[in-house]
Amino acid sequence: xxxxxxxxxxxxxxxxxxxxxxxxxxxxxxxxxxxxxxxxxxxxxxxxxxxxxxxxxxxxxxxxxxxxxxxxxxxxxxxxxxxxxxxxxxxxxxxxxxxxxxxxxxxxxxxxxxxxxxxxxxxxxxxxxxxxxxxxxxxxxxxxxxxxxxxxxxxxxxxxxxxxxxxxxxxxxxxxxxxxxxxxxxxxxxxxxxxxxxxxxxxxxxxxxxxxxxxxxxxxxxxxxxxxxxxxxxxxxxxxxxxxxxxxxxxxxxxxxxxxxxxxxxxxxxxxxxxxxxxxxxxxxxxxxxxxxxxxxxxxxxxx
Amino acid sequence: xxxxxxxxxxxxxxxxxxxxxxxxxxxxxxxxxxxxxxxxxxxxxxxxxxxxxxxxxxxxxxxxxxxxxxxxxxxxxxxxxxxxxxxxxxxxxxxxxxxxxxxxxxxxxxxxxxxxxxxxxxxxxxxxxxxxxxxxxxxxxxxxxxxxxxxxxxxxxxxxxxxxxxxxxxxxxxxxxxxxxxxxxxxxxxxxxxxxxxxxxxxxxxxxxxxxxxxxxxxxxxxxxxxxxxxxxxxxxxxxxxxxxxxxxxxxxxxxxxxxxxxxxxxxxxxxxxxxxxxxxxxxxxxxxxxxxxxxxxxxxxxxxxxxxxxxxxxxxxxxxxxxxx
Numbered sequence: 001x002x003x004x005x006x007x008x009x010x011x012x013x014x015x016x017x018x019x020x021x022x023x024x025x026x027x028x029x030x031x032x033x034x035x036x037x038x039x040x041x042x043x044x045x046x047x048x049x050x051x052x053x054x055x056x057x058x059x060x061x062x063x064x065x066x067x068x069x070x071x072x073x074x075x076x077x078x079x080x081x082x083x084x085x086x087x088x089x090x091x092x093x094x095x096x097x098x099x100x101x102x103x104x105x106x107x108x109x110x111x112x113x114x115x116x117x118x119x120x121x122x123x124x125x126x127x128x129x130x131x132x133x134x135x136x137x138x139x140x141x142x143x144x145x146x147x148x149x150x151x152x153x154x155x156x157x158x159x160x161x162x163x164x165x166x167x168x169x170x171x172x173x174x175x176x177x178x179x180x181x182x183x184x185x186x187x188x189x190x191x192x193x194x195x196x197x198x199x200x201x202x203x204x205x206x207x208x209x210x211x212x213x214x215x216x217x218x219x220x221x222x223x224x225x226x227x228x229x230x231x232x233x234x235x236x237x238x239x240x241x242x243x244x245x246x247x248x249x250x251x252x253x254x255x256x257x258x259x260x261x262x263x264x265x266x267x268x269x270x271x272x273x274x275x276x277x278x279x280x281x282x283x284x285x286x287x288x289x290x291x292x293x294x295x296x297x298x299x300x301x302x303x304x
Numbered sequence: 305x306x307x308x309x310x311x312x313x314x315x316x317x318x319x320x321x322x323x324x325x326x327x328x329x330x331x332x333x334x335x336x337x338x339x340x341x342x343x344x345x346x347x348x349x350x351x352x353x354x355x356x357x358x359x360x361x362x363x364x365x366x367x368x369x370x371x372x373x374x375x376x377x378x379x380x381x382x383x384x385x386x387x388x389x390x391x392x393x394x395x396x397x398x399x400x401x402x403x404x405x406x407x408x409x410x411x412x413x414x415x416x417x418x419x420x421x422x423x424x425x426x427x428x429x430x431x432x433x434x435x436x437x438x439x440x441x442x443x444x445x446x447x448x449x450x451x452x453x454x455x456x457x458x459x460x461x462x463x464x465x466x467x468x469x470x471x472x473x474x475x476x477x478x479x480x481x482x483x484x485x486x487x488x489x490x491x492x493x494x495x496x497x498x499x500x501x502x503x504x505x506x507x508x509x510x511x512x513x514x515x516x517x518x519x520x521x522x523x524x525x526x527x528x529x530x531x532x533x534x535x536x537x538x539x540x541x542x543x544x545x546x547x548x549x550x551x552x553x554x555x556x557x558x559x560x561x562x563x564x565x566x567x568x569x570x571x572x573x574x575x576x577x578x579x580x581x582x583x584x585x586x587x588x589x590x591x592x593x594x595x596x597x598x599x600x601x602x603x604x605x606x607x608x609x610x611x612x613x614x615x616x617x618x619x620x621x622x623x624x625x626x627x628x629x630x
Contacts, residue, residue: 046411099602109351112357113558116559121594121598124592124598128595251411284419284422284423287419287422288404291408291415
């Protein structure tokens with residue numbers, strides 16, 4: 001994030017605006033990674049998973065832990081990011097299979113509160129294991145430099161994230177459209193009863209969706225480690241941000257989440273620049289406005 | 305038929321003796337419980353009685369706390385006026401926010417209540433001149449208790465208490481009054497209509513009830529009483545802080561409500577008492593209170609979905625059946 005210049009000296013030149021929008025774009029791609037998992041779970045299971053932010057935090061801590069084990073080799077960062085995402089995916093699968101699955105068909109409030117219980121338990125478990133001291137990782141060796149673009153200095157790592165976001169989005173979209181599992185997921189989002197009646201193992205499908213979503217959350221957390229400190233409490237902050245993104249774009253809508261993340265990133269990064277004190281406010285005001293005018297979001301469909 | 309035991313008054317009278325038990329700590333705990341009991345009961349009017357799950361109830365708690373705190377600290381307004389104003393402003397905001405919220409259903413309703421609460425939190429966090437920003441506003445004064453000391457000249461029983469204890473008595477009387485009013489509300493035809501709406505909103509609509517207007521009325525009442533609880537909490541806490549309105553506070557009070565049992569009027573109050581007591585017990589052993597709370601919540605959801613009050617009711621029913629059979 002660019003430093004905020006004092007108001008009376010502030011003349012926004014082009015390169016500065018460019019740098020600021022790229023910084024917003026980087027934040028947006030992280031949020032997309034996290035929010036897409038949240039949106040996927042909501043779209044298929046019709047549950048808002050408060051624990052998704054906790055999976056993101058666990059991804060960050062796990063990546064840190066694996067780097068500690070591996071040491072700083074050329075590929076250790078990438079191995080640990082992937083390993084962390086897989087570990088979180090496994091945890092998500094276990095939680096869904098052995099606990100969450102028993103709450104299907106009960107009141108929505110119970111499902112919500114169960115995911116909140118996970119926030120409490122896993123958040124404290126992370127404190128128990130890694131303490132409250134903040135941790136950080138350095139950028140992977142190949143991407144530690146920066147490039148000068150239009151007069152602005154952009155770290156390679158940010159560029160990587162900006163490219164990774166759309167790549168994952170496209171891959172994800174392709175999988176949803178073209179593979180059998182993707183078709184089943186879309187069918188489950190539309191009508192799970194009929195899908196079950198057609199002989200599809202809906203429970204296994206749900207577990208798969210949970211695993212995939214947790215993987216995305218964990219990956220987001222692991223990849224953010226070179227840019228943000230790993231601290232307790234990063235989970236409860238990010239989950240609300242992810243809620244804002246999915247609500248703006250449309251709960252359960254895939255491209256909506258992408259659009260929501262882009263809007264959020266730009267509003268935040270320019271909000272901090274021009275109205276530093278209103279940036280948080282403006283984001284939640286935007287969320288409220290979308291819910292009032294178009295509750296199903298910019299690109300979503302009304303729920304039946 | 306046996307006469308019903310007046311539990312409410314028994315607890316009230318017992319609570320009057322808490323400060324004479326000795327340790328100041330008990331009074332502190334009891335005061336905390338009273339305020340959260342009111343907060344949780346106000347939420348239950350919405351969640352338990354009307355069937356609207358709010359994820360932003362902390363907003364009204366925070367508005368009440370800030371209003372009363374700011375009025376008493378910065379303008380020196382008397383508690384007698386600042387307290388009801390805290391509740392009124394919270395109710396006014398609930399009217400505006402609720403107007404939009406009740407138009408939505410289920411998950412969208414919950415999300416919009418959350419969005420409004422986060423707006424309130426953001427304002428508390430950033431409006432430095434008025435709210436003190438991130439640092440909050442410490443040193444909210446106690447109400448003026450000079451009149452008690454003057455009264456004590458004639459009624460000796462009232463004399464000899466410290467300010468914190470005098471505030472405890474004040475809280476006790478005010479919370480008891482609020483709970484009685486709330487109980488009258490849920491027992492009234494209006495309250496019955498809320499339950500009808502919870503059970504079947506379509507049917508309520510068909511028999512000519514303006515469902516949204518009833519829901520909005522419940523939203524405003526619930527927000528107003530949460531504001532009163534917040535007003536008391538700011539003084540009790542000796543300061544108001546932005547996290548009063550943060551979303552985790554909303555989920556805390558939701559857990560209390562659920563723990564006590566949404567089906568019974570005093571369930572949420574019981575939940576508040578049990579949770580605060582447990583917190584105190586556990587914090588002296590370990591700092592990992594959230595871990596314990598989360599585990600309690602999981603057990604609750606899987607084993608006793610009716611909360612403590614629900615479990616009791618089940619037990620009583622079994623006993624009665626046993627007696628009838630014998």
